[in-house]
Amino acid sequence: MATLLQGVGIASAFSASTSLDSKKFQLRSLSGRKAVINVVRSDASLNLNAGARKAGRLITNAVAAKGDSSTASTSSKPGHELLLFEALREGLEEEMERDPTVCVMGEDVGHYGGSYKVTKDLAKKFGDLRVLDTPIAENSFTGMGIGAAMTGLRTVVEGMNMGFLLLAFNQISNNCGMLHYTSGGQFKIPIVIRGPGGVGRQLGAEHSQRLESYFQSIPGIQMVACSTPYNAKGLMKAAIRSENPVILFEHVLLYNLKERIPDEEYVLSLEEAEMVRPGEHVTILTYSRMRYHVMQAAKTLVNKGYDPEVIDIRSLKPFDLHTIGNSIKKTHRVLIVEECMRTGGIGASLTAAINENFHDYLDAPVVCLSSQDVPTPYAGPLEEWTVVQPAQIVTAVEKLCQ
C-alpha cells in the first residue's frame, strides 16, 4: 500500500525552529500566487520585531493556549479580537471580495446566516446566487459544487455537520478526488468542502462523527483541520485559493474560541504543521479540539517537570512529516492524541507513517491515544469516557518517558 512521505521543497527552514530565540520568519512565495500576500510559516517563536510591513515580513503569531480564555497575543502590533467562527467568516468574505468566482453553497448559509454563523450577512452582501441556500440534498449539492468547480468556479460547500457529508461520499470520492486524474489533467476542481465535525456536547452518535478517518484514503484531495481563529482564517483563505480540492475540518466545540489576529491579510500554508509548544522530552502530535486537551495536560506535565513538545499537525492529508520528523529526531518519543476512533483513524495512519519513516529515531513505541471504537453515547459521563481526557494524556506521557 502506498504511503506519503513529505519532502517539502524549502531548504533549511527548520534548522533551529524549535528554540525560543529570535527567529526570522522564512518567507515562501509559492509559484502562481500573487506576490502581495505573505505566506507565513507558523513557528511558535516569540515575536520580536516591532510592527509588520505589508510587503515585508509579517511578524505576528498567535498561540492559543487553551480553553476559551482569550489569548494574550505576543504581537506588539494590535490586531483585532474575534471568535473562531468570525475568523472563518472574515477569511471567506475577504476571498469572496477578492475573487468573483468564489461562491458558497450549503444548507441555511444564506438567509439564516449559517447554522454556526460562519456565513452570517454574506448573503446580504453578495446576493443569493453567491451564497446559495440549498435544499437538504447533500449528495446533489456537493455534486453541483463539483460540477461548477469543473468549469472554474471556486465553490465552498458547507456541510451543516460533517456527518451529513457521508451522503455525498460518492461525489467526494469519485468525482471530487479523481476527476483531475481520470481526465488526464483537463479538469481542476478548486472546491472547498467544510463543516464542523467531532464530538460535541451530548449531540448523539450520528452528530458526533469524525469524518477525517473516512476520507483520508481518497487520492487527490487535501484535508486540513483548523483549531484556532488564527489558523482558521489562514487555512480558509489558503483552501479557497488552492487548485486542489480541500476538505476543511472544523470542530463544533471550537467555534467560540476568542483570539487576537492580525489586521493584515495573511494566508497559511495548507501542508504545514504548527509548533504549539517547543520542548525536549516527548513529541505530542494532535489536531483540532484535542490540542486544547493536550495543552491542559501540558500545564500539569510542566509542573511535574516534563518538557513536552506539542505540534498541531493541521494538515491531515498529507502529513507534514518534515516538521514531525525533525521533532522526533530531537525527542525520540511520540504520543499521538486524536479524536478519531482507534481503528482506521488519522492516528492509525500517522503511527504507520512514523514507524515506517522514523523507526530508527524512536526510543519507545509510538503511543496513540484515540477515542473508543464505540458510537458516541448521549449520556454526559459516557461521552466523556469515549474521548481522550487530559488526565489520560498525562499518564501516557509519564509512562512513555520512563
Place this chain on the structure above:
Amino acid sequence: MAVSRLASSSSSSGSSLVKPISAALSFTSSLRRSLSSSADDSTTLTIETSLPFTSHNCDPPSRAVETSPKELMSFFREMALMRRMEIAADSLYKAKLIRGFCHLYDGQEAVAVGMEAAITKKDCIITAYRDHCTFLGRGGTLLEVFAELMGRQAGCSKGKGGSMHFYKKENGFYGGHGIVGAQIPLGCGLAFAQKYSKDETVTFASYGDGAANQGQLFEALNMAALWDLPAILVCENNHYGMGTAEWRAAKSPAYYKRGDYVPGLKVDGMDVLAVKQACKFAKEYALKNGPLILEMDTYRYHGHSMSDPGSTYRTRDEISGVRQERDPVERVRKLLTSHDIASEKELKDIEKEIRKAVDEAIAQAKESPMPEPSELFTNVYVKGYGVESFGADRKEVRARLP
C-alpha cells in the same frame, strides 16, 4: 413496449422517382435535385418527423423540421462513423486489446448527432459511461478514442481514464462517468456555473432509464427548477437498465413525466431530425424558463457492455426488428436517396471511406505507446508540493507527486 413502425417495411432501393417513405412524410418545398455529389446547402428541406412529440406541462414543438441536404449528408456521415467505430471497438474488445468495461452506443447514434446539430460547442454535455459517440460528436478524434480505449498515451485522458472517462474540456464535453446517476448533479452544477457567468449557454445532462430511478436525479431536478438553471436532463431510454427491462424497474416508465413540475418531452430517439428539433426547442426553453426533461426513446443493439450478450433478457427477434424498422442510419439513408441528395453508390463509398478511416485510426492507436511509469503519479494534484509516493517496493516505483 411499443416499437414505432415506419409505414413501409424494409429497404427500398433508391430510384430517381420521389417516393414517400411513410404516410407522415411530406415535402413543402421543391426537392428534386440532380444527382450531384455536392449538395447545395442553401436549400432548406422541411421534413416531418415520423412520430409526433408527446409533452408534459409544455407545448410540444412542431413536427416539421428544417434541414438541408448538406446537414443530412453530415448526419449520415457522422452516424455511420459512430456505428463503424463502435463495431470496431467490439472487435478490439474481443481481441483483448480493450479491457475492463466497454459500453457501446450503436443504435443510439441519432441522439448524439441530433443533439450536436442543435447546439454549439459552448454548451456543455455531460453523460454517463456510454460516451464514445458523444465524445466523437463533441469534436473528439478517432485516434483519441481508440488510444484511450486501449490505454495508450495518445488517448484523450492520456490512457488513465479508459472507456468510461472520455473528456474534452475545450469543446464542452464533461464526460464520461462510471457511477450511475452521479453525473446529474454535476450537470446541474455546470448549469449553475453557466447561470452564474451569464453565458447564455445550456447544459445537457444525459442519463439512462436505469439511472432515472436514482434519488440524486430528483434532488438535482428540484434544485435546478428552484433556481431556474439552464439544465436539460436527457433520459436516453433504451428500455433496459443493464439486464432489467424498464417495466420491471420503474413503476412509472413515462420518464418525461417524472419531473412533475418540470416539463417534459418524449422524442423518438431513433429519428435524428426529431432529436435535433427537440434539442433546439429545449435550449430555447431552458434559457428562458429553467430545466426541462427530454426522454429519447432509443435502443441499443449491443448488450449493456461487452460482457453482456444482450440476449438473455430480450429476444433476438426484437433486436433485429428494431434494426430493420427504426435504425437511425438507415432512416437517413432512405431520406437521402428518396430526396435524390445522394445515390446509393455514393453512400456506400462514404461508408467505405469511413471504414478505412477507422482502420487507420486503430493502426495509429496501436502504435501509440503505453503511458510511462512516471505517469502513474501525474495529475493526482493540480499543484504538487513535493509529496513522495511509493508502493510496496520502495526502489522500483517511487516518485514525487508533481
